[in-house]
Amino acid sequence: MSTIPSASTASTPAAAAKTAADTMSAANAARASAAQSVISGSTGNASLDVTALVTSLVNAKVAGQTGSLSAQQTKDNTRLSAIGALQAALSALQAGVAPLSNGTALGQFTAIADGTGLTASGSSGAATGSYSVAVTQIASAQTLSSAAFGATTALGTGAINVSVGGKSMSVDIAPANNTVSGIAGAINSSASNPGVTATVVTGTDGAHLVLRSSATGASNTIDVSVGDVTDDAGLSSLGVTSTAGATGSDKSTIASSSVTSPWTQTESAQDAMFTVDGTAGTSSSNTVTNAIQGVTLNLTAAAIGIPAGTVQTLTVAQDTSSATTAINNFVNLYNTLVTTYGQVASFDNSKAKGSQGGPLLGDSMFNTIKSTLSGIVSGGVKNGSSTVSLGTVGITLKADGTLTTDSTKLANALTSNPAGVAALFNSTTGVAAKMTTSLNSFLGTGGLIANNQDPLNADLKSITSQQDTLASYTTQLTHQYQAQFTALNTVMSTMNKNSQYLTQLFGGANSAGALEKGKS
Known part of the structure; x- marks a missing residue:
């Protein structure tokens, strides 16, 4: 075949x-x-x-x-x-x-500091050279703690308005969520949350509502106002007003609506403060992008010198x-x-x-x-x-x-x-x-x-x-x-x-x- x-x-x-x-x-x-x-x-x-x-x-x-x-x-x-x-x-x-x-x-650069607590990275357009950098303060986010309440105490009903850095939200407080944990949950789950995290910290004296700004910087202070309160058992005392420090080195301050059940500021809202080649600068974030052309500085508390203002040398070179x-x-x-x-x-x-x-x-x-x-x-x-x-x-x-x-x-x-x-x-x-x-x-x-x-x-x-x-x-x-x-x-x-x-x-x-x- x-x-x-x-x-x-x-x-x-x-x-x-x-x-x-x-x-x-x-x-x-x-x-x-x-x-x-x-x-x-x-x-x-x-x-x-x-x-x-x-x-x-x-x-x-x-x-x-x-x-x-x-x-x-x-x-x-x-x-x-x-x-x-x-x-x-x-x-x-x-x-x-x-x-x-x-x-x-060809647009990659290295940026290396000779001290501690300061790291940096370079990008396209970075200016090569050596820079003297001194960090005197890092940016921090404000944290507030309310007075103590019973963990299961019904604080009343009404509306709470929370604002951070010019943005705000309103949360309705009803019998279903008028405990400290219920209020914290309502704040965190709000679709219009302006950038604040609520937690409950329980101590020997009771349960505290703790509010923390998601953003660092002096301008990102927290304000709380309470309205339309009924059956008040502490809800009205949650009002607080924050004020940024008068200068970059001053801490933010607060004024509570209740003298008997005041808020406590556990962390101040502050900007980072530093100098580059003797020129002073501030930043609301510890990631600083506008101090040196094409260079991003990353600041930590370890960069603050002892005494304050100890200078580090940052060397920027092409990679x-x-x-x-x-x-x-x-x-x-x-x-x-x-x-x-x-x-x-x-x-x-x-x-x-x-x-x-x-x-x-x-x-x-x-x-x-x-x-x-x-x-x-x-x-x-x-x-x-x-x-x-x-x-x-x-x-x-x-x-x-x-x-x-x-x-x-x-x-x-x-x-x-x-x-x-x-x-x-x-x-x-x-x-x-x-x-x-x-x-x-x-x-x-x-x-x-x-x-x-x-x-x-x-x-x-x-x-x-x-x-x-x-x-x-x-x-x-x-x-x-x-x-x-x-x-x-x-x-x-x-x-x-x-x-x-x-x-x-x-x-x-x-x-x-x-x-x-x-x-x-």
Whole structure:
């Protein structure tokens, strides 16, 4: 039985063509075998092997189209695979150059203090240098504690209004929530809570309602007013007014509505106070973003010197490690892309003729991508009246198209010529920015990659449809031939039997038949 090789048996267009030729050769052999089978059957030598005969004839009938479709399918899949490998390498490079094209890799700074309790971080636009920082006070959030009440005492009904830093809410106090814990729960669950947390602290004297501002700073003081009180058993005494300190170093003060059941301020609302190079500054938060350009200071109580105002030195410098990592990553990913070039578009004259070239060798899409990106890495970037290039920072373009990095030269460029490095990788006309623009156009919708993949996918879909049609035709033809040759085999078998009977009766060329023998 003859078999028709599938697309999977050929991995290259040349191999696919060979497979098609082999298929036609097998088909011709099948025809000859079928003819011989008919001849043998017709001469009485044997009955027809109908199954083998039908299979041979059907294979011979469809072999040409089967081989052609299989060869084209292999060719399309081979090209798609090559484009996919190129696409993967381009996508990796696209992601890898992003930190260089958007400026994040070169916009990192370190900020280190030589004392305690002070940490800092730098961001894009930070001014490098050393700064003298002294912290005299950290920002704090106001905390108030009410007078003691019975844990289950019903304090009355009415409405409580709580405000923090100019924002307020109103909470209805009903019989269901008029205990200390009920009031705390109502405050915490209010959808309009202005930024205050209520808790219950129970001591030997009873249960205290404790209110704490969620935000630090002198302006975030807490006020509580109570109205429409009925069945008063302490609810009215929860009123309190807070006042910020007269100066940054003064604590906030409170005035309770009840003299007999007053509130207690356990933590004052205060701003952080510090100096930077002798210039005084304040902040409502211990995360200070506006004292030094591009630098965030994080203050803790440990930063307050003894005596107060002890100076620390904060050193802000460019983070060359992140820039080095990003640049080396770019070089490695570009080299991976160049390696992929060789895999998909190589020429190897040691291979058999027709298999020497890669699937994208000479392809216009491939040539456009390769020439565009190589032009970017070999070109320069204008920096005022001069031009900077990858060679400026120690990156050399080799004869094989790959890049190599002189780590010492790169480190020197990052420390001694950061402006030049920044110009080389600027976010508009820099090497990485140009590369990102090109990669986006290659990989995006309607780009070179998609425009070359889409026709191939459409052709493969068409081939599959044709193969399905051919399979249906093969089945139909098999049934037809099976019926015809089964009938032929029956006729030929009958003829052979009749021939044998007549020979026995009348004799043949070399023997006497039964009739002749009877006469004698």
